[in-house]
Amino acid sequence: MNKFSYQEIKDVIGVIDSNNLNENTIFDFVKIVYVSHITKEIDEKTLIFLTYATEEELKDGWYIDSFDFRNKMNEMMDKNPEATFVIEKELVKKVKNKNIKYIVVDSIIDSINGLFNYVKANRKFKTVAVTGSVGKTSCVGLIESVLKEKYNVLRVYSKRITPIILKAYIINLLTPEIEFIVLENSIYYHDHVKILSNLLEPDVGAILNIQSSHLGVEKLDSLESICKYKAEIFNHPEYGFVNDDDEVLSNLKVSNGSLYFDREKLLDNKKLKLIRIGKKDIEITGSSMKIDNDVKIKPYFLSDLSIMQYVLAYRIGKLLGLSSAAITRGFKNFVPVENRLAEETYHGKKIIFDGDITTYERMMQLSNNYYKKKVLVLRKVGSAENTFRIADIKNLFYKFDKVYVFKEVEYLDDFKDIENVEVVSDHKFMQKLDTVIIYHYSGYFRVWDKFEEDNLNIYDREKYKIMKDDKLKNVLLLHGWNYRNYTSMTEKTDAWHNRIKFVEELEKICKVHKLNFPGFCGEKEPKKAWNLDDYANYVNDYIKNNNLKIDYIIGYSFGGAVAVKYNRLFNNNQKLILLSPAIIRDAKNSKSFARTPKIIEPLRNFVRDIYVTYIVKNPYMKYGTKFLRSSYQNIVRIELIDDVKMIDPKLVTIVYGSKDTMVNPKLAMEKLGKEYKNSINVIEGGSHDLANDSTKKLIEIVKKAL
Numbered sequence: 001m002n003k004f005s006y007q008e009i010k011d012v013i014g015v016i017d018s019n020n021l022n023e024n025t026i027f028d029f030v031k032i033v034y035v036s037h038i039t040k041e042i043d044e045k046t047l048i049f050l051t052y053a054t055e056e057e058l059k060d061g062w063y064i065d066s067f068d069f070r071n072k073m074n075e076m077m078d079k080n081p082e083a084t085f086v087i088e089k090e091l092v093k094k095v096k097n098k099n100i101k102y103i104v105v106d107s108i109i110d111s112i113n114g115l116f117n118y119v120k121a122n123r124k125f126k127t128v129a130v131t132g133s134v135g136k137t138s139c140v141g142l143i144e145s146v147l148k149e150k151y152n153v154l155r156v157y158s159k160r161i162t163p164i165i166l167k168a169y170i171i172n173l174l175t176p177e178i179e180f181i182v183l184e185n186s187i188y189y190h191d192h193v194k195i196l197s198n199l200l201e202p203d204v205g206a207i208l209n210i211q212s213s214h215l216g217v218e219k220l221d222s223l224e225s226i227c228k229y230k231a232e233i234f235n236h237p238e239y240g241f242v243n244d245d246d247e248v249l250s251n252l253k254v255s256n257g258s259l260y261f262d263r264e265k266l267l268d269n270k271k272l273k274l275i276r277i278g279k280k281d282i283e284i285t286g287s288s289m290k291i292d293n294d295v296k297i298k299p300y301f302l303s304d305l306s307i308m309q310y311v312l313a314y315r316i317g318k319l320l321g322l323s324s325a326a327i328t329r330g331f332k333n334f335v336p337v338e339n340r341l342a343e344e345t346y347h348g349k350k351i352i353f354d355g356d357i358t359t360y361e362r363m364m365q366l367s368n369n370y371y372k373k374k375v376l377v378l379r380k381v382g383s384a385e386n387t388f389r390i391a392d393i394k395n396l397f398y399k400f401d402k403v404y405v406f407k408e409v410e411y412l413d414d415f416k417d418i419e420n421v422e423v424v425s426d427h428k429f430m431q432k433l434d435t436v437i438i439y440h441y442s443g444y445f446r447v448w449d450k451f452e453e454d455n456l457n458i459y460d461r462e463k464y465k466i467m468k469d470d471k472l473k474n475v476l477l478l479h480g481w482n483y484r485n486y487t488s489m490t491e492k493t494d495a496w497h498n499r500i501k502f503v504e505e506l507e508k509i510c511k512v513h514k515l516n517f518p519g520f521c522g523e524k525e526p527k528k529a530w531n532l533d534d535y536a537n538y539v540n541d542y543i544k545n546n547n548l549k550i551d552y553i554i555g556y557s558f559g560g561a562v563a564v565k566y567n568r569l570f571n572n573n574q575k576l577i578l579l580s581p582a583i584i585r586d587a588k589n590s591k592s593f594a595r596t597p598k599i600i601e602p603l604r605n606f607v608r609d610i611y612v613t614y615i616v617k618n619p620y621m622k623y624g625t626k627f628l629r630s631s632y633q634n635i636v637r638i639e640l641i642d643d644v645k646m647i648d649p650k651l652v653t654i655v656y657g658s659k660d661t662m663v664n665p666k667l668a669m670e671k672l673g674k675e676y677k678n679s680i681n682v683i684e685g686g687s688h689d690l691a692n693d694s695t696k697k698l699i700e701i702v703k704k705a706l
Contacts, residue, residue, distance in 0.1 A: 001040065001172050001693060002119065003028045009047070009103065012118045013111035016089065017104035025084070028693075032112060032168045037157055039498055041689035042484070046083040048076065049108055050091070051164065061189035061217075062162045070108075079489055081619060086111060116167040120200075123174050125154075127181045127200050128316060129237075131193050131230045132208030134361050135305045136184040138341065139208055142313040144182045146330030150322050156183035166199055180320075185233055187226075190219040194232035204319065205233040206241035206312055209305070210248040211361040223248045224261065231266050234259055234274075239319060243308050244276035277311045279304070284370060295324050297331045300343055301352055303369040335508070346430060351437040360396065366438055367399035373435035375402040380442045381409050394418055401435060473510040473551040473706050477503070478517075478539065478559030480582075481635075483619045485520045486628060495521045499556075502691035505699045506554075510706060513550070515542050517562075519628045529630030532638055536565040551575060552706065556691065557582050557662070564640050567647055577653045577705050579698070580660055580688045583640040584668050641671045649679045653705040655698060657686025 006025045009015065027047040029040040040046070052068035069076065073091055077100045084101040088108055095102065105111045128147075130140050144155045156169045161183065174181070185196045197205070210227045214220045220229065227248045234240045240259075242249045251262045257270035283290045288298045289307065291314045299306040310331065317327040342353045350371075356362060367376075376397070393415045397403045403421045416423055430437060479485070479495035495516045496503050506512055516523040517535060530538075539562060543550055552575045555563030560581025567574045620636075621629050644652065654676070656665035665682055672680065681701050686694040 001028055002030075002175055004030070004047070004115075008118075009115075013086070013103075013114050014105055014107075015103050016106060017092070018102065019095075019104075020099065020101045021084065021103065027084070030115070030168075030171050031083075032171065033164050035158065035165055035168050037501055038168055038172050039501060040692040041482070041498070041687075042080050042083050043689075044082045044084075046080070047086060047103075048080065048083050049086045049112060050076070050088070051108060051112070054109060057163070060191065060195070062164075062192075079484060079623075112164075112167055112171075115171050116199075119170055119174050123176060123178065125174065125178050125181055126203040127183070128204045128206075129183055129185050129197065129200070129202035129233055130206045130208060130312075131185040131187065131233050132206075132243075133211035133213050133226070134359075134365050135208055135309055136186065138306075139206075139309040139312060140182050140184045142309055142331070142334050143316055145334040146313050146317040146322060146327050147180050147182065147320065148333075149326035149330045151179040151320075152177045153180045153182060154178045156181060160188070161186060161196065163195065163199055166196065170200070187214055187217070187220075187230060189217060190225075190229045191232070193230050194235070197233050197235055201236035202233060203237055204239045204241070204316060205237040206316070207231065207233065207243065207249055207252075208308055208312065209243055209246050213359055213361040224251075227252070228261055228264075228266055231259060231261065234269060234272055235267055236269065238271045239273050239275060241275050241277055241312055241315060243312075244278040244280075245304070245308070275315065277308065277315055279307060281311050281315075282307055287370070295328050295331070297328065300334070301341060301366075301369065302371070303365060305365040305368070346437065349430075349433055349435070349437060351430075351439055354438060354440045356442070363396050363440070364399075366440075367396060369436075369438075371436040374400055375404060375433060375435050375437055376400040377430070377437055377439045378403065378405045378409050379439060380406075381440075397421060400438075404429060474549055475506065475510045475512055475552045475554055475706075476539070476543070476548070476550045477506075477512060477514045478553060478555040478562050479514075479520065480557030480559050480580075481620065481632065482520075483623050486623055486625075487519060487522050487525075488625065489623055490521060493522050497521075499689075499691040502695050502698065505695060506702065509699075509703055510552075513546075513548060515539070519625060519631075525625060525627040527627070529627060529634055531631075531634045532561060532565045533569065535562045535635075536569050539563075539566045540570045552577055554579065554702070555581060557688065558635070561635070561638070561640055564643050564647070567651075568643050572647070573651065575651045575705075576647070577655070577702060579655050579690055580657065580663055581654060582663060583644055584663060584671060585637055585639045641668075644672060644676070649676050652676070652679045653701065654680045655690060655701055656680070656682050657688060657690050657694060658682050658684050659686060660688045662688040 004027045006021060006023055006027070009027065026045060028045045029042070029047070031042070031046060031048045032051050050069040050073055052070055053063050053066045057063060058066055070088070070091060073087065073094065074096045077085060077095070077097055081097070081100065084103060086103045086105060086108065087095070089104050089106060092104060128143055130136050130143070140155065144153050147153045154169070154173055156166060158165050181200065183200070185193045187193050207230055210223050210230070212223065214226050220226050231252060242252055244250050252274065253260050254272055254274045258268050259266045259272060281292055283293070284302070287302050288296060289302065289310070290296045291311055295314055297310060299310055313331070314327055317330065341355070344351050344353060354366060397415070397418055397420060400420070403418070404424050405416065405421055407423050407425050415421060477496060482495070482498070484490060484498070485492070485495045494514065496514055503512060517538065518530070519525045553563045553566065554577045555561070556579045560578035561583055563576050563578060564581070564583060567576060620632050624632060654668070656663065656668065658665065669680055683690060683694045683697050686697070690698050
């Protein structure tokens, strides 16, 4: 992630005042808005902007709901006392905690724009942008996978890319080594593509297809109007790709430095070269295809849509200097985002899992495939804004040999009487089929989750980065002691929610089990305080009660300490992967308690609570319940070096960041000694929050350990 000195921030965003700032502060995380793929533990190096939705953005339809973090200023400051806040001058008088660090600006929006433009201006990169009605997400994923074979690539990913999300990506993740940015430009309002393209000007632009899914949006009253507004993606690039098989897109043409739709002039771009792609570029043999008589590939799903996706990725790869071998590797390494679409085998038959939201346009794309015999199974239908139009159902259903609909499916009464529809109550019928099965389960669910829920016992194979069930390692995650995950501090129900990218990557290589410790993310608290043995016993009960065979326990920070104690008390052969484990205590990390005044013993505990909570202002104590405060006191000073030494080094993988300020990695290595030299991994530049700031390197270490 990018790092900014305080001086840089002052120069760029127009600071007019500040409070409690250290001139030497280096910020390594700029939080503008929550983005699941931009996460890091909030600490003293975090800069938080009190962002809000402007009236113009709301009018332009960028947000489903309005938001204004200015109204939650003091609440956010209480939850994140270490961070530095960026606030507008009108809010200064409303700050309750005068010890909070903050920067004052005239305009939050202008300051964010200034930082966004500053990062862009100081980086050398090119942008590839794709728009269209259906298939953009997987297409951008393909392009990313191909370009990664030669370049450092940043993919801007969100289900709904807005200007503020785009700016958050660029400010945090457009580091100097990035050579290409790839993203999709969606249209929820007529000028969205134009706005996004002006914010991040594409060097290469593409329109995949034009479908009716956008009809009804202001000014989008025909396929032609959709095409004209999506064509704004060609305002800046030198190269533009269009699907020439699309009847609407085939009307786009370049003449004398201008882009036309039929005879209507749309825009001027003298450098634009329009490149037409289509099925003419491929040759199909069985379930494989050959592009330009060059690269042969077996797509994850062979359909008209996937053909265009692969041809576009191939052509862009060639345009940008990739070899045929590199493009082939990129195709083979491609995994559809969130694994919403996958190919598997069920009782010897091909099954195509589709886990996306149900729309008529998407379902039609699924039907336009190259399988001779195919059936559609509707396990769950989920419609966004009623886009699954009943009037068009017959046209869709008759493209399949048979349609099986589960009896609990929504809209069942509307189409159960169609000639080729059969209502079913379980999966037994699938065993008798001798056709390709397209299995639709709406809702952005990961493939293996839904197969498991339906007891189909199917898992993505190696091509999807997932091993078969009999080889899948069972991993139990034990989270750290993050006061922001106290039940009183969050509505989240998963203590790993702030490390979601790490968990998603982990789920590709193992079967993940997670638990919440009492007092965290809604988990009920016992009446009496716990010690480390109690937490280990809690883990043991969880494993037994759920009848689990755990191959590895991955413990982060405090969770690492619990993992070690569990090994010693219940399973001496349990393999452990310890991430930034809290197994040593030095003076620096126990200072809150070391500074507690020496007083008469009966009063010590009471005064210690008051002192640490209100004088030292330790957030782990300040925001905790009585149970959490007392339990924290019981475990915070325990050292487990001797316990670790009693575990076979071959069973333990320890990972630290070289810049961990919570646990001293050098001291840990020194205390563990030479026997554990091969068990310890230090990620250069990594912090205590390895799961966020060093995700890729951490996953590689975990893979090796597994």
